[in-house]
Amino acid sequence: MAGCRLPGGKGEMMRIARISPLVVVRLVLGGIFLYAGFTKIGDPTSFAGAIASYRILPYFGNYLVAAILPWLEVLCGLLLITDYRTRAAASCVAVLNLVFMAALASTIIRKLDIDCGCFSKTGEKTSALTALGRDVVLFAMALYAARGKKHPSS
Amino acid sequence: MTHTQNRSIGRKKLLTEMAVIFLAATAFGIAWNHRLLVNAWSGKSIATAPAPAPAAGEASIPLPLGLQQVKELYDRNEAIIVDARDRAAFAEGHIKGAVSLPVGEVEGELTRFREKAPPTATIVVYCNGYSCHDSRTLADRLIGAGWRQVYVFEGGYPEWRDAGFPVARGK
Structure with missing residues (x-):
């Protein structure tokens, strides 16, 4: 990634080297969030259950977050993929990931053995540590995508 | 580039856009799930209409x-x-x-x-x-x-x- 500085790279080459990782990050990040949101939109009740297992929010709060969060993920994913308001979308994703990481860290500290509920349940449990590591990567990607495009003019 | 000026304008714009994204998602989410939310809300206060009793009978699946x-x-x-x-x-x-x-x-x-x-x-x-x-x-x-x-x-x-x-x- 960082080591792709081409010797004697001309303007064009440098532009490609600078832009393409950004596009890749944007598309991958957008795709992940679109997928994550989409799998949960159809079944808010079980997502509310997943949130409830974090034991952070009150009863109704779990349902409220379960109702809104998947839509936020889908919206951010769509914006990232279509490259519209990328900076804002990527910043939202970064903030979301901070929240996810805080929630996951709290489950580790409180020794709660729960499924992270990141994507719709596949039967297999994702440990909090795995999810936390994944979120760190996503957070870095979001920051990269947010900083990469300073001027969100079309 | 006039960094400081551009930055403060850019930041304001960024925050506004983030707020718009958040509000749009909230609106979609609440509109889409309003039934569930109403149920969840009323489920909190115990005084709700009695839920239908589970059908008695022989079940082969729980x-x-x-x-x-x-x-x-x-x-x-x-x-x-x-x-x-x-x-x-x-x-x-x-x-x-x-x-x-x-x-x-x-x-x-x-x-x-x-x-x-x-x-x-x-x-x-x-x-x-x-x-x-x-x-x-x-x-x-x-x-x-x-x-x-x-x-x-x-x-x-x-x-x-x-x-x-x-x-x-x-x-």
Whole structure:
């Protein structure tokens, strides 16, 4: 990634080297969030259950977050993929990931053995540590995508 | 570039756009799920219309029950509530009055459980909520062993506790 500085790279080459990782990050990040949101939109009740297992929010709060969060993920994913308001979308994703990481860290500290509920349940449990590591990567990607495009003019 | 000026304008714009994204998602989410939210909200205050009683009859698969239905059965003392989690989780907190029957120990415990619960009894099995499949596994096992009315409380202990319903600790 960082080591792709081409010797004697001309303007064009440098532009490609600078832009393409950004596009890749944007598309991958957008795709992940679109997928994550989409799998949960159809079944808010079980997502509310997943949130409830974090034991952070009150009863109704779990349902409220379960109702809104998947839509936020889908919206951010769509914006990232279509490259519209990328900076804002990527910043939202970064903030979301901070929240996810805080929630996951709290489950580790409180020794709660729960499924992270990141994507719709596949039967297999994702440990909090795995999810936390994944979120760190996503957070870095979001920051990269947010900083990469300073001027969100079309 | 006039960095400072550009930056403060850019930041303001960024925050506005983020707020718009957030509000749009909130609007979509609430509009799309308003029924669920209304239910969840009214589920919090106990004074709701009585939930339909679960259909009696012989079930070959365990039927799911919602929080309110379980609460009704619980209040009327019409069901044996069974905790499918391990002993440690049970000791840490369980639905008050629940019987501990860890899914891992079911083979050894079944005879003792049979003394408490006749085959005609209504049984509600729960574990740690939606991410947990032990209640379903145990319910299947109980049906296989001859119990006829076995239900699964899908929200499990987290939903029960968060609704402020009676819980207990210890064995």
